[in-house]
Amino acid sequence: MRRIDYKGEEYLIHTRSGMRVIDALREHNIAATCDCDHKENSTGVCKVKWPKDTAFLLTAPTEFERKVLGTEVDQGYRLSCQAIFK
């Protein structure tokens, strides 16, 4: 079980290697939705806060995440549609 913060609420989720964070949220019936195009018009609504001390469990932030989140990436925020469990 891993602790994750999504929209100000904290959840414990089961994870598997190769799984996107957004899919882990959905498996736990956490309504993680977004109507973005994953390219130019992202609202970043799938943003999660992931504990920095376990950042090594996720793939490195993508260029898209850095563009959408900016410096929030350095504070532990990720786009759940982009971050994948190693």
Ligand code: FES
């Ligand atoms: S699903 Fe839209 S930014 Fe992640």
